[in-house]
Amino acid sequence: MINKAESIQDFYNRNPRANPLGLSNNNANGLGHFNVFSRENCFRSTPYNRRDFYKISLIIGTGRLYYADKWIDIDRPALLFSNPSVPYSWEAISDKQEGYFCLFTGSFLQADSQHFLLNQLPLFKVGGDFAYFVNDDQCQKIGEIFKKMMEEIKTNYVHKYDLLRNYLQLIIHEAMKMQPIQRYLPHSSASRVCDLFLDLLERQFPIDSQERMLELRSAQDYANILSVHVNHLNRSVKISTGKTTTQHIAERLIKEAKALLIHSDWTISEIAYSLGFAYPPYFNNFFRKQTKISPGLFREQYAHM
Incomplete structure (x- = not known):
């Protein structure tokens, strides 16, 4: 059944253990929301609907991603990007699910940078590719960035959200390297x-x-x-x-x-x-x-x- 778009608060209501730090919906010094998680205790399935936030997932484990009238079989490590325009659902297949995911609002990533226009990035652009299989080296490199995110969000460092924003941009750049260079030619x-x-x-x-x-x-x-x-x-x-x-x-x-x-x-x-x-x-x-x-x-x- 198609549901109405899920907000960040809806996500936390559906996952009551997902916010142990008690982060508000506008936690990044008033510049949007960001949070990061391990997938070890994630739900085996998620409802099919649109989200009002962006999400990047490093999936280690098998499953099936449904979107619109299609699906993708995830049979090896993959990096997935979701945006507020595309509804989707996930069904795990393997018992063991590992990896990480982070969710954030557009205002968080663009808080102090005009460079990242999310709807123009191939990773989040309408009609763009949003699922990328990663090799062992890429999986390890991106996994290390997620680990740094999880460590940093627990600190009291006054500029931690600036650092988290940099880590997020780094993941995006690593994914963009996987794309053909012609995808980034200037638009007429x-x-x-x-x-x-x-x-x-x-x-x-x-x-x-x-x-x-x-x-x-x-x-x-x-x-x-x-x-x-x-x-x-x-x-x-x-x-x-x-x-x-x-x-x-x-x-x-x-x-x-x-x-x-x-x-x-x-x-x-x-x-x-x-x-x-x-x-x-x-x-x-x-x-x-x-x-x-x-x-x-x-x-x-x-x-x-």
């Missing part, structure tokens, strides 16, 4: 408009309540919000991605529809209305056109997987 103006569109598109999701309906449905809707001409938006998106604006919207609608069919107990009519379709048959036709299968049959097939 068309790419900038495209990035804004993709970010706005992703912000419409997930639909986690039947009271909340999708508001932006067409290229013109997005152009109005971005204050650009729809032709300029369409041209920028096509140049940058090779796909039309309408294709991106349709693909994201299908992705969300599949997630709702898999993870919610909503009826197909309720899903249709939440995605902005005035009549369920319109949704059925749209889903079948995009996937070659009806919503009902898709849900039935997935239930038997």
Whole structure:
């Protein structure tokens, strides 16, 4: 079942032993929140929903990460990055779960630096890769940084959050080294408009309540919000991605529809209305056109997987 976005306080309520230091939701000298944990006593499964915070996990142990209509089998050490835009859940497979994870707000990392624009980093960017398998050397190096974090957060050092922020940036840089260098070329103006569109598109999701309906449905809707001409938006998106604006919207609608069919107990009519379709048959036709299968049959097939 899809739940509403989990806040930091919700996380602590779900994990009452996770905050032995009694850290507040704005613990970093008034500049956001940061905390770090060992995975040895982590839950074997987490609920499928969006979080209102960022999270970096070094997973040592096997399991499956679910996001939208897909999943990743984690069968070796991995470094995972989650952001407030992407809902996910985790199911452990092996009994032994080791490693570390930290959670933080965007204001913590960007408190004194304009360099780290989180939604522009490939690790947290909408549509970017957020799971990286690590070799033994990388696993050891990143694990040592996490250990230093866990030691530092317990101290009374007056500048400890500055130091923790540096450790966090170091992990991000280590992960960025794993990416092809061409991923970091400067953006053109068309790419900038495209990035804004993709970010706005992703912000419409997930639909986690039947009271909340999708508001932006067409290229013109997005152009109005971005204050650009729809032709300029369409041209920028096509140049940058090779796909039309309408294709991106349709693909994201299908992705969300599949997630709702898999993870919610909503009826197909309720899903249709939440995605902005005035009549369920319109949704059925749209889903079948995009996937070659009806919503009902898709849900039935997935239930038997």
